[in-house]
Amino acid sequence: MPFDLADDSSLAAWLAHHGPFDRILHAAAFTDVDGAETNRDLCHRSNVQATANLATWCGREGVPLVYISTDYVFAGNTTRQPLPPDWECTPRGVYALTKWQGETRVRELCPRNHVIVRISGLFGPGGRNFVKAIVNALRGPQPEVRVVDDQTCRVTYAPDLARALAQLDGAVGTYHAANAGALTWYEFALAIRDQLRSPKPMVPITSAELNRPAPRPVWSVFDTTSFDTAVGWPLPPWRDALARYMTAEGWL
Secondary structure (H helix, E strand, C coil), rough: CCCCCHHHHCCCCCHHHCCCCCCEECCCCCCCCCHHHHCHHHHHHHHHHHHHHHHHHHHCCCCCEEEEEEEEHCCCCCCCCCCCCCCCCCCCHHHHHHHHHHHHHHHHHHHCCEEEEEEECEEECCCHHHHHHHHHHHHHCCCEEEEEEEEECEEEEEEHHHHHHHCCCCCCCCCCCCCCEEEHHHHHHHHHHHCCCCCCCCEECCCCCHHCHHHHHHHCCCHHHHHHHHCCCCEEEHHHHHHHHHHHCCCC
């Protein structure tokens, strides 16, 4: 039964047909960060209006809502300390702003039974992700792979996140979730190359050299203490997660 999250009547009909629910996980979003700069209306409809509709329904029906957000809400941050969930958000770019606005709608419209989980550097089975892009580049015809080395974050392996979210019962508020260990995208790419034992040269570049339409977080290393405590265990180190993912995909 197809439906439109941004159409409140369509959403209500789908929820009535499939309910009741113990809780709802809202992970749908417009995630083309650069494309959002020229598709502002669609990005707003997907990330703000759809989220507001779902939060309104959950708030009215008393159904817990888990909303997946992003480290991009910290795009303007230049600190060098892990960021707790209550750190001041300074979103830049259309995508970042709409995800922050989505968070705001969740807090306003579903105040007593929401969980906002910010993630960063998501990778895992299905769809596009950084690991898959680097694997393809290393196996492609280009003589070298150029990767930015001035953006630092923590990455999140989707299966580890899913397992943790399943144990987040009874939590309320905003949390940061990521696998253990901070790294730049260049360092992540080097680890992927090492796993593949590829001899192809890897060249570090700046964000300015990449020249993307939308700004990226300079520093978005999460403090995940509250999430780890709520779940009961920390997500494994990112190198461990990377090895498991590449093995599962048959790349090793």
